[in-house]
Amino acid sequence: MSKRKQIAIYGKGGIGKSTTTSNLSAALSDLNYSVMQIGCDPKNDSTTTLRKGKPIPTVMDTVRSGSNKLDNLVFEGYNGVHCVEAGGPEPGVGCAGRGIIAAIELLDNNGIIDDIDPDIVIYDVLGDVVCGGFAIPIRQGIAEQVYTVTSSDYMAIYAVNNLFKGILKYSGSGGALLGGIIGNSISKISQKEMITDFSEKTETNVIEFVPRSSTVTKCELDGVTTIEGAPDSEQAEVYRQLARNVINNKDSYIPKPFEAQDLADWAASWINNLLKEEKIEHDGIRSGSGEGI
Amino acid sequence: MSLGKKENKIDLSKNTCPNREQRAKGTNVYFGKASELLDEAKEGTLQCSDRKFQQSGGCVLNFYLAVRVSTIRDAAVIFNAPVGCSSSALGYRELYRAVPVELGRPAEYDLHWLTTNLQQNDVVYGASNKLKDAIKEAQTRYNPKAIFILTSCTTGIIGEDIEGTVTEIQPEIDATIVPIHCEGVRSRLVQTGYDAFWHAVLKYLVKKPEKKQKDLVNVASMLSYTWQDRLEIERLLGKVGLRVNFIPEFATVEQFEQLSEAAVTAPICPTYTDYISRGLEQEFGVPYFLYPSPMGIKNTDEWLRRIGKYTDKEEEIEELIKEEHVKWVPKLEEIREQLLNIKEDGTKLNVLGSLGQGRLVSQLPYFDEIGLKSPAAMAQDFDDLLIEELEEVLDTVGDFDIMVNTFQASEQAHVTHKVNPDVALTCPFQGGAWKRDSEITRIHALRGDADPWSAQSGYTGAVAFGNFLLQSLKNKSYQKTMKEKTATGYKDWYLEQPDPLYFLEKGK
16 A cells, blocks of 8 residues: 555444444454554553453553653554554543543654554544544544444434534644444444435445444454454454445545534434334334234 | 664654654753763653652743744744733843844844633634634734744643644735644653744745855854854854854744755754754755854864865864964963962862753863863753763763753752852752852853853853853852851751752652
């Protein structure tokens, strides 16, 4: 790869962002790309499944210790994936946003990424872009493409819409643009339809749908990615397809986010559909088949 | 020179430089043998530690960066900060009005100052619009050639996208906008502010050379060296037909733009000049050297020779050195003679000196030259940029104790008490203002006045500085009176501690 691809992955907390990111990194490394994954979340658990469940010291740990030794920030994970955790304060204290700024500045300004020179750098960022710090990866000069992981849950889509506002804001000043939406935890057709409709309304696209799968959960409990723990599973193939799509995706979108009330109105109609579908399922009626009990 | 290391490449695609801690493994807390400091610097194990008790400090923005940038005449400065962060810049006229216009200070030297005065709402909602308004106002009010933006802790913590704002508004603005990342929280080492400034100068202001000016010599002057030093440097280089491009103080924007056209970048203070010198070589092929500075006869000779080499003036420089030696060396010999005779037993006087690390490596050989001994020295900070220079100093003058701290008066008092020198060089920020508990002569290491007797650089400076030291040692009545009239500043139990870093929290 001639030019390094730098992407940032955002999504609401708990939506499967780190799971998706780690599987993406693992799949890309299987495709023989050199990958660096940078966890940008004070929880610093982005890369654990790439490291057999073991946490790594964070960049902010190093800064905090006052050490000027910068050769112990990057750790090797599954299949040579370079793992970094920005780190940050304990919950309820300090400023996590400043932690992200300080960590990324340290990595970027000291040429730590350049020294390793990976083909792809993936920033895995805490979902809600609550302050300037969490917007750092989408600023000029860091990532060029943003992906967002979402389920069909209203609050997850709400967070995506907020992210779109952030991207729109920085789009005029050289910031990253949207590469696409990754639909996650998909188990029903209507969930796909809802996310697709959201992407159409916001003039973006969906790059891949990842189905809900117990294989993922099982592998996570074992401390590994699905790519590592169940390489022959269907789910692993989905992540590999996602990886190929990301590599081949040259498109970038300036999203057109909903206004808050419009988003609620749009969602209301879809939630009704989903609820109806759930009710049908619950009552034992298989939708669309025409068969009753 | 400790250069050529891979990590030392300057990357102008970045918004700013790494901080000094990361770039050069710097520290501002150390006490021990200079040889041990050197070893630690080589190993890269120096680090900043916390103190349980700290007296004062300077920040990346306000340790003179603000004042220096304010001197650039056809520019305006925006402090993107709460109003208090710009307070030190307001002392600018006080600082420079003592320099007479006849000596070259511009008659019109108003402060071109704006602040975004960030408030609660700006912190909560972001302040990019306020910055845009300030930029527009700066353009209208001052019609400058450049607008410098000085960032602050506040913009750093909330993660303001300064470059984004600049990219957006630059097309509407005639002046070149130059954002400088001097957020105080970035670094404990004030040198980071200078690196950040030079990074921005290189990234936004310096133009590709239209023509090379073989007679132009870049000198990054600090006015903690004096106005007389500028005049001396101009005098010496002028004699061989060279022109000096002094930056940043009282430079024009055009002088920054043409930094790339000079024949060489020469140092006064290597720690201050390092980043711009390397950047100019890397980007535009302007050669440079970092050592020696023109302090003392031997170092001035060497400094001139290096410049001569890059400007094809080697013969003229040798002539100049010869000519200057005839006039000044006997005077310095006389001073040396007198200094050696002050003590009745004929032993050398002890001086506790220096200020920044740059001055550390240039001043000690000078003291040696004039017959003074330096059993200990002080510096505000130290990092691995000056490893070879310190090594050379150790070879010349032997090992000595070194105290590294920024503005910790009590630690300086401790060292002064322990070393008990005949003369201590210090400055008010650094501890010179504390009450004297001995008759040690204390003189200001940072004499910013424009009087010829305050000069330190070049040949006239070597003689002036020597005379100044001599005068201060000849008459001790001032020290006597001060001792009688003022009480001791610190309690005995502290001064009796073996380690001046008594309050240091080791490993923190």
